[in-house]
Amino acid sequence: MAKYIGKRLLRSLLTLFIIITIVFSLLRLMPVEGYFQNFEKMSSTQIRVGLQQLGLTDPLPVQMAKFWKGVFQGDLGVSHKYRVGVSVLDIIGGKMPLSLSIGLCSLGIALLLGLPLGILMARSTRTRWKIGDRLGTVFVVVIQAVPAAVYYLLIQFYGGRLPGASMFFDAGRPATWLLPIFSLALGNIAYYAMWLRRYMVDESNKDYVKLARAKGVPTAEISRKHIFRNAFVPLVQFIPTSVILTLMGSLYVESLYSIPGMGGLLVTAIQTQDNTLVQALVLIYAAISILGLLVGDILMAILDPRITLGQKEGGR
């Protein structure tokens, strides 16, 4: 097990390294005005001198080496527009806890609501009219097909009128946390429900379920002891995706509700064209996504005894 996790960790680090390198190279192509506060008023000489000071005229490998040195020293540069001269890590660090708590809350709620919905739908496929399954499917389809950007808006608009709720976030008023967290969770609720339902239906057609029936295990018990457990394991591999979903959703939701978090920050950084800040945020997002993948794989290895032998049967 330890060997497997070590291997996965190494691979994640490699992936992170490659992604950061690529992102870094790509971002060298960014428009240069994003490095200066008052670009319009500067002469071309001033710009050149400014770029030289920032080390942006150096050859790419040199820049890269400097950047990596910075990363290991915990220095990702300073903001040029958003808050001039302030270290981007300080800016981000101040906003991360809020984003994290909102993100984790929404993931928790997604599991809490998504799994029962999935089970309900899977059970309902065996009833005569499949009402639960049909209603659940309508929900899943709407959430998956309609752009999140659109239903977030509608939730903010109509939900904002509920007693206690507000169209804007206020960290001190717990009721104002509900709408953004719920909005963020919706995508994942649909996602978990859909896959759990599908896996449960798949599992229930497998031979070992037939054998369990043949040995006289009641349906409800088969569902609980065999099908749910086995359908739940592959679900773990969607944790990374749902982390990414939450991250990307948070960009929108945070700026929509004026939540002073990381997601809203990226939108602001893009709109104000603060290159260093954009770069740092993109790197952090990439790192979180990869961390999500790693966590998913490790959980999978813990839950599925077959994985450690490296013979991943079935799966996705």
Added chain:
Amino acid sequence: MPNKDAILSFEDLEIHFTLRGQILRAIRGVSLDVARGEALAIVGESGSGKSVFTKSAMGLLDANGSIAGGHIWYDGKDLAAYRTEKEWLTIRGKEIAMVMQDPMTSLNPLKTVGDQILEAVLLHQGLRGEAARQAVLEALAAVGIDDAPRRYRQYPHEFSGGMRQRVVIAIAVACRPKILICDEPTTALDVTIQAQILDLIKQLQKKLDLTTIYITHDLGVVANVADRIAVMYAGDIVEVGRCEEVFYDPKHPYTWALLSSLPQLGVKGQELYSIKGTPPNLFQEVKGDAFAPRNPRALNIDFVERPPFFEVSPTHKARTWLLDPRAPKVEPPELIRHLRQQGGSRHV
């Protein structure tokens, strides 16, 4: 009326499936008695309905299949009338247990082998706690798995195919059933393992006084284990008799063809015999003898009317017009006429 000596008795059983909007008549009015304590083999090619036939006695038909007519008598009760799960739970495992074809998929990959046997023990032996655990260990030992305490905690993927099949058998036996259905129990296994598994089942049958029903297309298996053979073709039993009767004195042209295609009868340098054509499409109503279109010795009446069972001996009967006194005398093919002589010297 159910036969008194039979433990399980099928009477005019009809099973239909709905497939792509059409009705498929998988079993077409089959009657068969299974005697207490015997080993019966149901033989037929893939799709002949042998598996569906036995599954119906456990209420394990797929969702699109249903019993459309007839009766399944067990212990004075008509299983064909069972509808609810509660009713079937009095039969499944408790009275009739099953060993399935593919041991690689018939165990839950995420539960330890011991737990899966334990499930059966708890359900059917009324034991709890340490006693139940001991029963599992005994079951493992009984199917020839050494080092039972260690094996108890292992997962199916740590077992080989043959070992897994032993586990499946252990589960079936741990239910303490009266009837054991073995659905192609050795098809997915290596040839070397097959004999061991068959021996094991035979042994357990004797020890636990079981009635066993084998479902197979492998006549080699049949010759090894069965007391009686029922030959199934296109959802109907065409010939049934004691093992030696069917092997040495077959009456139905399909049985002839089946026996002729035994690879053991092949002559070096000559092509093996194979039955020409394919079984009929059961979406359409079969008229007369289903095998007639593939039968070079078919009579005109085979296309017109379904043959009744003609009794060859009190234990042997066949559904073919060739046994009608009016029919011309037809000898079985040359190839299988010498089975008896061969059978005398070595096993088929």
Added chain:
Amino acid sequence: MALFRYKDSKTQALADHLNETAQRQFTQEELFQFAPYDPDAGERGGYSGYSYWRSTLRAFRKDRTAMFFLCVIALTLLFTFLEPLIPYDRQPNTIYYTERAEINLFTRQPVLDENGDPVVKVSLAKDLAPGKEFWFGTNTIGQDLWSQIWAGTRNSLAIGFAVACVDALLGILVGVLWGYVRKLDFLFTELYNVFDNVPQTLLVIIISYILRPGMGTMIFAMCLTSWLQTARFVRNQVVIIRDRDYNLASRCLGTSTWHIITRNLLPYLVSIITMRMALAIPAAINNEVFITYIGLGVPLETPTLGNLVEAGRKVMSEAALRYQLFIPVIILATITISFYIIGNAFADAADPKNHVN
């Protein structure tokens, strides 16, 4: 139906033959004489009349919801592309003016001229509710929403189709190479493992940030990684064709590779590509709306559904102007939901496992 009867014809021939034999009146002696034996006759019985495409279509047609949305989307698409032919001469980007009675700001009464008639002033036709003159009303700068919405739908669909096509093309090309050339397998798999980890939205954001915003940028950014999944899928299929036992067995029996490809690979591939294309369109529209919100969308002179939703969002708080959000949202949702449902229903229908009922 006659079109599809081909495979059944053999079965039919047998049935006819059997019926004929059965109906003939035999005498007692004749009944027990040997029937003519035709070795081919036995071959005819086994056809169950299964045809992959027929069963797929059948399964799809049975899905009434999917059929309904297929009609919806067909009508919407037809209308979207025929809309320019409708005699309604407003342009999406023209700013319209309208004549309005001047209102005195203090008294809120119409201003009258010396003849006692209301003074008519030409002003920007902004924020006009849907009506006779402007069918879907106008937006805050006086553009006609009806023509904006249909032009926007066309543009958004164009983005979606472009992404879907690149997705399918690149996906198949790379996937076949990946699966077929054994040497590349390891390299490609490792590369896939790395790049599949990059959140697509993040990538689209970076690309849009670096390049000049526009339709081209948008399509490029979305195409960059979306084909990876398709390639992976195609690769798996190719490997299956190459290595699976039943295909090996099939080859041993003398089935040509071409036959395996056309019979086993192609139908499944075509159906999966169709499904992915159907699903790529709502995903692309989804991304577009999101990117537009962040401020990296297509410039406003190119109307897209994303631009329209974003414009509507800005005036959302005013009840009278909410139509500017709701009309584009309804059309957008209709399109994405339809494609999504059709794509999934088709995927289900194309799966042979679902050809049972």
